Amino acid sequence: MADSQLKVVEGKALNAQQKKDLLNRLARIEGQLRGVQKLIALADTPSDCDAVAQQMAAARKALDRSFVQLLTSAILTQTGDAADLEEAQARAAHLAAMLDRFA
Numbered sequence: 001m002a003d004s005q006l007k008v009v010e011g012k013a014l015n016a017q018q019k020k021d022l023l024n025r026l027a028r029i030e031g032q033l034r035g036v037q038k039l040i041a042l043a044d045t046p047s048d049c050d051a052v053a054q055q056m057a058a059a060r061k062a063l064d065r066s067f068v069q070l071l072t073s074a075i076l077t078q079t080g081d082a083a084d085l086e087e088a089q090a091r092a093a094h095l096a097a098m099l100d101r102f103a
Helices: 016-042 046-080 085-102
Strands: none
Touching: 016 046, 046 085
8 A cells, every 4th residue: 555545644643754654664564565475375395484484574573663663753743742841751651651562
């Protein structure tokens, strides 16, 4: 799915550039996963499984990096836009809880 198909809305979670960067990263991961599907469909010899495993690991790592990018961007945007220190701390605490829950 190309980011040109998605309407990027303005909001307080992430800025437009951060969204564009994440969408581009996810599109590359989507391409990797399509490649893994093709490798699985064409797998014939035991060594083909090695290639599938390698590509799956690469896709998993890329998805993990996009998760970190999401949280890093959210921290910068959401705490930077806070009205005061107390609000920034509350937003940072929420994001830290999200990291703890999903990482």
